[in-house]
Amino acid sequence: MASDELDNEVTAESDMLLPGSETVFYGLLAEYDSPGALLQAAEQVRDAGYEKWDCHAPYPVHGLDPAMGIRSTILPVLVFAGGITGTATAILMQWWMNARAWQWVASGKPYFSVAQQIPIAFELTVLFSAFTAFWGMWFLNKLPQVWHPLFRKKRFLKASSNGFFISVESQDPSFRRADTEKLLREAGAVAVEEVSYTTSPEQRNVPRPLLGFILLTTVLALVPFAFIAKYRTTHSDKPHFYIVGDMDFQQKRRPQSESDVFADSRADRVGVAGTVARGELKEDDHFYRGLVDGEWATTFPPQLEISERRMREGEERFQIYCTPCHGQAAAGNGMIHQRAMAVGAGATGWVQPLNLVDTTAQLNVVRQPHGQIFNTISNGIRTMPGYKSQIPEMDRWKIVLYLRAIQRSRNASIEDVPPSKRPALR
Amino acid sequence: MPSLDPKNKTRDESAPNESVRNESVRNESASGSGTATHWRSLSDLVAQAEAAADGTGDGGGDAAVDAYLEQRIPDHDELFGDPLSRRRFMQIMGASVALSGAAGLTGCRWEEDHIIPESQRPEDYVPGVPKKYATSMSLGGAGYGLLVTAYDGRPIKVDGNPDHPNTGRGSTSFVQASLLELYDPDRSRVVERRRGRKPLPANWSDFDDAAVAWTQQHSATKGQGLRVLSEATTSPTILALRDELLRLYPQARWHEYEPLSRDNERAGTRIAFGRALRVQLQLAEARIIAAFDADLFGDHPDCLRLARDFATGRDPDENPTGMNRLYAVESGYSVTGGSADHRLPLRSELIKPFLMALEAKLQGGSPPPASKALADAKLQKFLSALAGDLIQNRGRSVIAVGPTQPPEVHALVARLNGLLGNSDTVVYTAEPDPDRPHHNDDIVQLASDMRKGAVDTLLILGGNPAYDAPADLDFAGALDQVDNSIHLSVYSDETSQACNWHVPRAHYLEAWGDTRTHDGTVTIAQPIVEPIFGGRSAIDVLKQFVGRGEEPAEHLVRAQILGAMGVTDPRPSEGEGAQEAHSRADTAWRRALHDGFAPRTAFATEKPQVQPFTLAPLTPTQGEARLKNGSLEVVFTVNTSTYDGRFANNAWLQEVPDFLTKMTWDNAALISPRTAADLGVKHEQMLEITLDGRALKVVAYVMPGQAPFSIALAVGQGRRRAGRVGGLVEEGIVPVGFDAYRLRSSKAPMVASGGNVRGLRDKYRLSLTVDHYNMDKIGQDGIAQRIPDLVREATLEDYKKPGYDINEEAHSEDIAILSNPTKADRANRSLFKEPRYDGYKWGMTTDLSKCTGCNACIIACQAENNIPVVGKEQVWRNREMHWLRIDRYFQGDPDDPRIAHQPVLCQQCENAPCEQVCPVGATLHSEEGLNDMAYNRCVGTRYCLNNCPYRVRRFNFLRWDWYKEMDEPRAQVRKLLFNPDVTVRSRGVMEKCTFCVQRIQNAKIQAKNNRVPIEDGVITTACQDACPTGAIVFGDLNDRRSRVAALHARPRAYAMLAELNARPRNVFLARIRNPHPELG
């Protein structure tokens, strides 16, 4: 009876055959009626020296491993390795992040201490081991593998609820169609079936709905990237996206910012006319205005210490503020002037900056008292603007000091050189 | 400027408020006010009522509003209430709460803002570098010399002017908070004109024309019917203009009124010496100070100097011998009483018999008129101890009496001081215009004249008489009899509404002016910023009336100041040497502006002789020890939040906890525990207080230390037209607190007798930041057990013992070491090696002997650090944001307890417990040992808060920038208030005191630029600047010469909760008391 059963199966298979498809013979599937029977059968198959075979049960039948002669898995070793990695990761991470990359005192505690690291070290150990156990098991079991020839057997569906099976693959070297079937039957199989599957081009290519699904998800997955690409390449006059404003936009008014309160829409107010702020009393005429009882000061104010250092500081300021017009040598031929000449502004009433070292000019700065020069720097003259809003008084005086130095050097005679140095000049 | 046109204004305010307003009223009726209201909103109610009254009489309207306010239910919901369903602040911040989600208000895009640099920058102006200006403020006629910090020309901080001979360093909470008023969006911006109560369109030029018309009219009538009602002022310029006015209009009259007047003192000196004099107390020299109902450090116009002088005599280390002893006899606890060595709660009306008894004791002669009230043994003991001390310290004692006491008591005290020969400690100086009538009489006079129709034109310069004039005068009603009533004020308030004209007043930081401080020093007020809303000062308006409208106020002030300094200032044009004289005057003027005052202009001292006078016989109640309901004493006191009500719209002041009751956003009737028991009144129960015919519903606050049978009522709340903060009935914003002025009559404006109390069924919930007294037994015992550890005290005797260490009392060796900063530094009590700080090591000390608990530091901190206001409901939910709080503890007998004050701010622990528990490292230690907060990093787990033993961390539970209009044009101005150097924290972020790290950083930058080390005292924290007594000292502990280092080494220095080994950088100096041996 078993045999014609078989035949039916085969014919059933062959009916379904489609053009271009071939039938592949997988192996034999034998069913047993109880776990006990399965165990006995398994032992026999094992002893018969088969390799590519397996048992199938709805639950891990006790004693099946010895019966099948399965060697113990290496999973625990992997898990142990995983665990060690976890511990190491945790310790290294905490050490690097809190004691190395980002060192800050918190509660006066040391940057690194083992005690404080134990909890996370423990957790990561467990986490890594668990992952290894999980993935390792599937990997060793060669799962996931959604399709398998056995699933094409109606009978095999019982295997997950109350059926007990042994499957032997045709690939097995000691597989002989008849002998194997005989062996399985003698081991007490209630039924033996031939497992074969047909591969048709139609079955090989993916079912349409699945295809559609995959396509859709891929497209959706790409959309964000498309947007990013767009925003990276295109220009927009709108400010950029910014979701969480929290403290990046403040109610307070920073310097030079806007405010609708005032007609001029400035948040900055310049003080009320006539008021005197602390530090703006400026009673000392000499220092602040270059005047000594009504006349231009001919001396430097006592606040300014006359020294090389101060003069150098003056030079620095001079370089910044004066040279553009008056030139490095204060000869009134700075970049601006040269440029003006270049563009022919001379014709259109360009006034050349004054030569500050020329004793012959009719406006002779060399002769001017210190105070007057100071005043000129402060309030400007002719087309020169005043610099008092940009240069503090002390620096203005330093500039005067430096200017005096240049003037001396420009109009120096051999007498000015100390005798000891004179030979060097020759 | 936005919405100068009144129609605009009304439009853009009514619209957004509509929904919220309905909301609020629904809550009102929902949360259980017995009778449901049928009005859609309070404003409608007002509208209806006024329509009914045909736009004229206000009675209908007020009655209806009263009816409404009577049924006002407690300002909170039941236990499971939605914390956001509150009135005021939801009305104000509703929208912002709703909108400010994760996305904030940014609309998911980066906010654009523009930089607007100056094309031509003025000299000495560097953007972002603050400047300081000397100026002055006047409060109730008393001037304060101030130093204002302006950031980019915008005032952001007000402090005492350290160079000022009278004010000096330090300030009051009012001075500090006056800044908020400058940027208050509710300030009036437009001239208002009314006929009856109907608003008419008006603008400045209308007013100018009207002014011209009035001047013409009255120059015709010689000023007949022209009256000026001014708030108390000492401004030389205003007084000069006054005289000019009276010269021009001989028939005109000038009245002066101040609800919290100190004129009883003038009247008293008039009795004692025959002429009005001013009392100048010299506490620095005094060994014994006795204050009778006198709050020398609280509401006294000279409080800053008095507190400072008192404190110098309180430092047991700097002058151990000269430590003074302060007695206080008062009906209600005052700041002064809080810092007294001995305090006797006594009904105000009993001060007189007490003093008479004292006088008798001092003369050792005739027994005083029998008053059963004095029979009490405790009182007698106190009396004899006091008398003994006074006799011992003849000539080095001070007896001071407060403004609530009647003139004769002041006279009596003058006599006593004379008797004790206190000519050096109690000095008398001239009083500016000594002949003017008593404020109270003056207002009575004016009111009756108005009723008689004798007043055609009434110019009201500041003040708010319609609200704060004695209730029996019905000033608002009287105003209807006046044809032209003009009110100059910062807000369009109750009086403005009752007048024909309202003229927006310029804030004192916006206008030229001058004041005299209590000692008489002429102090200049220079404007820091142009009038933001284009207001005018009193000087501006007055000069219009004397026909000098064109002359700039600056010139008038200059003339007065130079005059006071005796400097001649001719016009450059006129003749020989005028040029030089003028420029000399210029220099003098600039110098005066720079310093802020005219030197050597204090009042001249006088040596008056006491004249004989007799005291009136005692009233029946003065004879009684126990009073029955119906004859209770009612004392009207200054409101520590709103002064006389003028600061009612000032959210900073409304939210600052009263120094004693720790009450915010309210006022209450303070009743002593015993009296409350007698009357069967519970804490937070609504009362009806009746005083000759007038009734007021107010909440009861059972107050330890309040004198029995005496009820203290702070005036200055219950404003109906203060603004969106203090109450604006027409917009449905319920007034804050209760209007005590309604009980106040011109007969007894300060202390009234015959009060009757009836307990009502309603409960009312107060928002207290500290709620100890009304606590379960266990809690109270727990506190009692802790106070000695937290707030350490010692008597002078103990302290002077050699080798005394306040920490020895600690209950373990380790704690003793840890709580002593110097020892703790050496002994490393941690399991691990504690980090060292070799650079700067910032530290602070807080001297409990000097702290009077005056609250100035709290508001200074609030101003400096952009600390938000949260509103009554949120305070009730314990979410106030003050970085610095002042803990107040009661000790001993609830009827006569001692108070301990303790300012607590972030202690900047070296082993800060908060840091370790922050998962994102948002709060960590700087290399200078500061416990820094990185707001941007904070995710708000609030673990640090849970782990902070001092509970000084504050979490932004909601979006606190409570003007929803912040994002509306009319409130843009509010943004100018913020200190640009300090981050404005967003919702969901933890914050706390930083030791003013922005100041530290600025100082370090400066020092670096100038290549000099930071000198001790260069860096001061905001609280330190504000403290009048110098109780707070900040500096570098590594700098051996710094004051703070020295103070840390004091034997009375202790660290709070030291056993936790948190190693706070702020240490307290124990309070050293100087009790009388017999009183202990």
Next chain:
Amino acid sequence: MSSAAEASKFFQGVTDTVCDIVERPWRRMPKAWYIALAISSCAAGLLLVALTYLVFTGIGIWGNNNSEGWAWDITNFVFWIGIGHAGTLISAILFLMRQKWRTSINRAAEAMTIFAVMTAGIFPLFHTGRPWFAVYWLLPLPNDMSVWPQFRSPLMWDVFAVSTYLTVSVLFWYVGLVPDVATLRDRFAERGQKLRAAIYGVLAMGWRGSGRQWHRFEKAYLILAALSTPLVLSVHSVVSFDFAVGQAPGWHTTIFPPYFVAGAIFSGFAMVLTLMIPARYLFGLKDIVRADHIEAMCKIILATGMMVGFSYATEYFIAWYGGNPYERFTFFNRAFGPFWWSAWIMMTCNVVVPQAFWFKWCRTNPFVIVFLCLLVNVGMWFERFVIICTSLTRTWTPSSWHYFKPTIWDGFTLIGSFGLFFTLFLIFLRFLPAVAMFEVKVASEHHHAGGSGHH
């Protein structure tokens, strides 16, 4: 062959009963299930609303304040984490102890664990002021500021402990599910329900129940169990560090780790019973979840209940004996202060109530059991409330003492969390095998091993 037939009949029976819940058509689902789902999903909706309002408005909608930085939020967190523990305990520890009776309930218990931990996970995230940052700043992710988490904080330990716990529980659960899902796959395939067969097929990953697969499967399962056991103990210990490491009196106690773990197991078992007893009736699992199983669990509740009681006693004793005045005050205040009621609810529900389980009648009467278990859960919620709120309301400085007042939104969030939990559980009952079939089969193997000669 009778025994063999019997065996296969039994196995078939198990499979049918369990799978029936998943396979039956909607109309055959019990009304009670629909009602329960309706209610719980409404509550879950409430949670959604509450959280949205929270994110857009701020923590201010809750009762938390400047004295109680934490209140119901963390109370709920600890409560739910605790609930989770029973699942792991049953599936892991009892597995290692070879307790056969566990097989009837471990699947449901594990599901419960996962859902409980998911629910719990909401709170640490949403209790922060700025969850939109907390959600990734609490993870050690590289960033352009090059700032990192601060690992001294117990909250960081929490992050790792809870996430590890959730992950491992899910893995463990899924591994156990695969063979049973395979069963469902095959049954659907048998009936030609292609789609569902496909879905379960994917989930089953092609499980063929082969001997070699089973071998590695059992090993992996054993390892996971062995890992989960210390994990479950560690998680609540770490959670308890949030308080033990803190300084507040009433928090700073070394007894917390064991105390919390005992409490967790206690509440967890109570929750398992609360869930399984009704399910057992609704879906006719009586023969699988047998009365003796339930009784065993009642005994565990009794035992853990007494451990908890012992912890309370120790806590109070140390507070008194330790002599730290602040500590002493806190505990005195707990019992007799303003929050006395919460402390006594806790005591009654957690210490007194379980004593009923000394009596067999109580252990066998389902209504009584469910009622008592509900009380136990209430009690355990209050335990956390007491520890967190009453401690924080009165810490060091009396000036910051304050009475905690919750708001409706606190209530909504709590109710909502229950909603979410039950919704997930009900859905699980419908779509996945609520009982570990293969384990039941293993457990009952030796009864039905049938004519096998081996031992």
